[in-house]
Amino acid sequence: MSGREVRPARPLRRGTALSCAGLESDNELTRAGVRLGGVNDREQAWDTIHERLPAGWRTAPPTFDPATRLWSVTALGPKLGGRRGRSPATVTGEGPDELAALRNLAERLECL
Numbered sequence: 001m002s003g004r005e006v007r008p009a010r011p012l013r014r015g016t017a018l019s020c021a022g023l024e025s026d027n028e029l030t031r032a033g034v035r036l037g038g039v040n041d042r043e044q045a046w047d048t049i050h051e052r053l054p055a056g057w058r059t060a061p062p063t064f065d066p067a068t069r070l071w072s073v074t075a076l077g078p079k080l081g082g083r084r085g086r087s088p089a090t091v092t093g094e095g096p097d098e099l100a101a102l103r104n105l106a107e108r109l110e111c112l
Contacts, residue, residue, distance in 0.1 A: 045102035049075070052109035059105075062098050070094050071101040075109060 039047070049059060056078035064071050077089035091112070093105025 048106040071098045073101045
């Protein structure tokens with residue numbers, strides 16, 4: 001390899017090793033789920049969401065609903081009024097896969 005940083009496209013499970021043996025080109029590495037020296041699409045979508053989140057907001061982890069076969073990810077506003085106060089405002093993005101849900105949430109946050 002040429003000294004470039006190798007990153008997995010998905011987090012590795014504990015005990016698995018990253019191996020690029022036998023992969024000759026960058027294109028083959030990308031098809032194998034590895035990006036060289038950059039961020040993958042999911043990381044880029046998360047960065048966009050975090051840039052667009054209003055102050056005090058946070059995100060919940062992505063979830064999959066097998067009944068509707070959709071992924072969703074929710075941004076939650078700050079809780080006002082203590083324990084008995086109103087529920088925080090929420091904005092939810094949905095899509096057929098995790099990346100589509102993240103991009104949908106980023107589009108919705110742009111309108112806030």
